Amino acid sequence: MLQVKAGRLEQLAVLFERHHLKLFNFFRKSGNSRPASEDLVQDTFMRMLKYAASYQESRNFMPWMYQIARNVAADAGRNAVHAGLQDAVEPDVLAADSMSDPETQQSLHDTEQRLRRALLRLSSDKRELVLLSRVRQLGTEDLARLFGCSASVIKVRLHRSLEQLREYFDNEDDQHPGS
């Protein structure tokens, strides 16, 4: 990222190759459609380029990138609300739509579908916390900084969010016994 900051834009392609898959899945599991998630990944990298000057060597790259990704997702949600798009307001509806797509149904395993539905029942903050907790490079301190609280608070929040997710996941099992 420091090289990008120094004006070597082609180095952003290297970062893209390293991180686009994780970012895509972060947006996808947050309840966005495939095309929307791809757009959000592109927007994240373009915004990284825009704010490259603000990147400091002392800061970890991963929390910085995910902070930008969160902002991009939040802005996209706000814009969709202003534009009157329903899918940003009700991610559950979007999820139901994406689940009804036969290609998606084929490609996703049943348990993954259940998990996705369970994830979408969580509040956006909890969902983001759960998803970011699975990024290996983000430690508890990084998550605490991202969510603006102490490490002990983030541990408790993560624990509760995961418990809630498990509960929803099990309920999904009861609601969809055939799956």
Add this chain to the structure above:
Amino acid sequence: MNCEDCKPQLTDFSRDQLPAEMHASVMAHLRECPYCSREVAALRQIAALLDAEELPSAQLRQGFQARLEQTRLEQTSIERVGLEQASLEQERPVPSGGHQQRKRLSGLFHLLWPSRPVWACAYSVLLLCCGLVSGQLLPADSLGLSISGSATAVTQSANGAISEERLIQLCSVQNPRNSEIL
């Protein structure tokens, strides 16, 4: 370690975020406790599902590369315009000597003239007072000649005006009015 101590550590344990010592203690407890083992198994199942990755389409990479290329071209054109402007600045003709002198004088005036309007006004009044005082203090004979000369001219013109009035009166005496003639 008992279940109460173990439970808060399970989230970090399933994320491999525990320090080595704590990790070993949790592992030792899990070997003995089926309840906590089940908890960890459930957390690991969720974690495995969360870690499952979906591949994006090839359009993502193409779209990104196109946008990056566009940004790079824009930046290059901006840099080129900047360089052209800089070269134009260097090629601009040097001003002539007279122009420079005028510029220097105007700079001196600006330096002497107060910037604030109040001070400029006071400065003007001071200049006016200096003019009046210097007019009063100048030697009298330097102005005297001109004053007496002008006084004589005024007297002569006044006398001329009086004689003209008298001439008109005499004419009117010698020549009776038209009404009197009638």
